[in-house]
Structure formats: C-alpha cells, structure tokens
Amino acid sequence: MKRLAIIGGGSWGTALALALSPRFSDVRLWVHDAALAGRMETSRVNDFYLPGFDIPPQVRISHHLGVVLDQADVVVHATPSHHAREVLGQVTPHLAPAAMVVSATKGIETGSLLRMSQVLAEVCGPRPLAVLSGPSFAQEVAAGKPVALVVASDEKSVAGAVQMAFSTSALRLYVSSDVVGVELGGALKNVIAIGAGVCTGLDLGHNALAALMTRGLAEISRLAVALGGCPQTLSGLAGMGDLVLTCTGALSRNRKVGIGLASGVGIKEISASMKMVAEGVRTAAAAMDLARRCGVEMPIAEQMEALLAGHRTPVEAIRLLMERSLKDE
Template structure:
C-alpha cells in the first residue's frame, strides 16, 4: 500500500489523513508543533485545528521530517500558501524523487505572481505536481459528509493516481486538465468570500451576497482567462462550487474574518480572532498587483484592497461598487 505523508497538521491535512485511514491506509502527518503531534498520537484528537473529531489509530504524527517523509509515494502539502516555497526548499533533500507532490493550498505568490504549482516545480523540479481544489471544508470531510473535489496536473496520469488515492463513497474526486483554471479559481474565490463576509458584517442582505458572488465569479473568470484558463472551469467545482461554500459557510475563515471587518474590526484584529490563516487577505494583495499588470478589471478586489490596506470604510466601498458607471453585464 502506498505511503502518504502530510506536511502540516492543520485542519485539512488532518481531515484528509482521517479519510485515508478510513480507507485502510496508514498516513503520517508531519507538524512542527510538538503539542499537535503529541495530541494526535496520544489522545487521537487535534483540538487546535479540528474539534470534536476522533482520529483513527492508522494516522500517526511526527516532528521528524526525515522519518515522516522517508519512502513516501505521495507528499501532500497542507500548509498555508505563503510558506509553500519555504517548505519545499527546506524539505527537498528529504523528499523522495519518486514522490508525487499534492498541493491543497490556494493562492499565488506575492511579488512573483506565480501559481503554487509553479513554485513547487521551481523548488522540486524532479517531482510531478498535482493540485487539489474544490468545496471541501475540513470540518465536514473529517466526519465523512459527502463532498466533491477536482485534481489537476500537467501530468494527468499522476492526477489520476491521486484521484484513485482519495476517491471513496463520501469523497468524489474529478479530474480536470485545466491546471491554470483550477488554481486561479481556488485562489480568487477567497477574495470574494472575504467581501461576502464584510457584506454580512455590515448587515446587508441575501440579495447583496448573491450579487457579490455572481459578480465575483465574473472577476474570477476575467483574471483566469487572461492567464490562459478555460472559462468553463469556473462554473465547476473549483470556481462556482468553491465560491458558494466559502461565501456562505461559517466554517469559512475568510467569511468569518470578513464579518468582523464589516462590524468594525481591523484586519489584524479579525485575523487574531479567527485564529488561523485567512488566505483571502494575501490573495487580495497579490491579485490586486497582478490584475494591474494584466489590465484586468476587478472592482470588488479593488475595494477590498482599499478596505484592508488603505482604511476605507466598508459601507463607502459598498456604495462605490453600486454607483459605478453603467455597463453591460458581460463586460
């Protein structure tokens, strides 16, 4: 049976490890925090990241990266997007050349504007890279509630191996050869989810959120197709599917942070209150820079950027979005 190692013992890494253990695998989780590792091994819980879930005995955890990753067939990166390069660089000497790298983080790199698969390829040029993305909150995956996800790669035969690895009766895995679209859809939807949370925090209604989601999907499609993605990808799981769940669920860190910002909290206060990485903040900064380079119109992203980094009042941002010049819906 294949050896699978998860780099990062957060909520989604733990949830996917539970899924594999329930399929009969014996996955290993590496995490830098000794307390997390000890709790997984000794109490069969991970209360810091995923509460009220018992972790099967087949899952083990380790602080020793060399032991954790030795002979791994699949190395699953379940760390935040902004440390993907650092993790790959620091651990490359331990990663087996045969291992398929599976990335579940969503975002692009600030400064370079590289997609995460491109970063991984730079640091680990000998390893095939597969991306997983879709509407999969860890809290539901961990307890076996039905969900679906997409895998993509430049080497689709490797994506099919990852599909086979994770596919089960509660976790349906599709393949999609549009790697750019899969990655961009998963990254930009975090920006829109933050804005949807801001709307909720202000006290706007369901109509407002529906409008933000629909127009947000347009922004995802605009920047994605400008980068070479297929437009149809964004009406699928990694576009519309992920957007719906992240904008509406209270499992969403981005929505939670947005609600607090809409209620008057600062960005830093909101992040501290959520207690975990809010990917939409870094995505907003990165895509605000990228869309200017690409000359792509993203007014929702522009206004969120001003709220987060220039102190713009969220209600003023809402008014500015509503009062823009008239235009055709498809432009």
C-alpha cells in the same frame, strides 16, 4: 500507492489524514509545532485546529520531516501559502525520487505572484505534480460527510492516479487538465468571500450577496482566462462551487473576516483572534497585482484590497462598487 505523507497539521491537513486513511496502509502527518505533534500522537486528537475528531490508529504524527516523508509514494502539501516555499524547501531533500506531490493549498505567493503549483515546481524540481481544490470545509470532510473535489495536473495520468488513490464513498474526485483555472478559482474566491462577509455584516440582504457572488465569479474568470485558464473550469467545483461555499457557509474563515470588518473591527485584531489563516487577507493584494499586470478589471477584489489596507470603510467600498460606470453584462 501505499504510503501517504501529509505536510501540515492544521484543520485541512488533519481532515485529509482522516479522510484518506482508509485508502493507504501507511499515513503520516507532519505537524510544525512539536508540542502539538506530541499531544496528537498521544491523545489521537488535534485539540487546537480540529477538536472533536479521533485520528485513526494508522495515522502516524511527527514533527520530523524525515520520519514523515520516508518512502512516501504521495505527498500532500497543506500548509498556509505564505509558508509554502520555506516548508517545501525543507521537504525536498527527503522526497523519494518518484514521489508524487499534490498541492492542497489555496493561495498566491506574495511578491512572486506564483500559484502554489509553480512554487512547488520551482522548489521541488521536475516530478509528478497535481493540485487539489474545490468546496471543502475541513470539519465536514473530517466528519465523513460527502464532498466533491477536483484534481488537476498537466499530466492526465498523474491526475488520474490521484483520483483513483484518493476517492472514497464520501470523497469524489473529478479530473481536470486546467491547473491555472483550478488554482486561481480556489485562491481568488477567498477574496470575494471577504466581500460576502461584508454584505452579511452590513445586513445588505440576499440580493446584494447574490450580485456580489455573481460579479465576483465574473472577475475571477476574467483573470483566470487572461492567465491561460479555461472559462468552463470556473463554472465548476473549483470555481462556482468553492465560491458558493466560502461566501455563504458559517464555517468560512474569509467570510468571518468580512463580517468582522463590517462591524468595525480592524484586520489585525481579527487575524489575531483566529487560530487558522484566512488566505483571502494576503491573496487580495497579490490578486490585484496580477490583475494590474494583466490589465484585467477586478473591481470587487480592488475594493477588498483597499478595505484590508485601511483605505476604505466597508460602507465606502460597497458604495464605490454600486456607483461604478454603467456597462453591459
């Protein structure tokens, strides 16, 4: 595999272009905003989403999908989940027949409640598909700091091919066949991270944060297993690993949302102040719709959904969690 196309010029798509550029002779990055694409191609910096990191000369940046996707062997989708279907619909006509598509987006589609790989399969049709997930802040990946991720596919050969193509001295990939568990771990941890931000913003202490993360992992696992995932997956990088990072890291956007809510700022104001999407804001409602459909109890996600909808205050959400009926672990 020689030619790589990355769809999405946000912080994550740009970081992947930087990290994977040594592995491909031709890397092309699609940026939705034409003006930003022009600046990036000229200045070799993503000054809006990922300032401070030089883009290697072998990475070509364009606003035109046909240019970016021309003869691409591997296509990485890295746009926000709520834009995925629309963007993939524009991508599909330009895909080479044998092109492999990798989803690097963490989220659940509102309404359909489909995971990103399911949206991709619906829109792009039968072709080799994989998902990439795990604990990974874009800034650290762009800086070349060590990171370990999981690539999952229903076809072991596809996951193995991505593993071999993407792995570097700073990027270590593990293979999984549990697409459901890997995707749900990556999507649902964002909801729990909003709760972690609330705990931090209310200064509830380390005990409360540890309890929230542990019980959060338990409810993520319940839903993943109910939908066909493997419980072991949620104890790995795509589950516990990503949850720990997103709940505790200062770079976490979802954690910042929770901190803002705890300080009394409304969700519309918080979202408007952020350059990049905090996926947990949309995922909370979708996660609860899935949980209700499956008959799975997710008390933390339920309180985050109510908090984001303006039906609870942060203090009320924590109190209701603590006053739930007592039960076995």
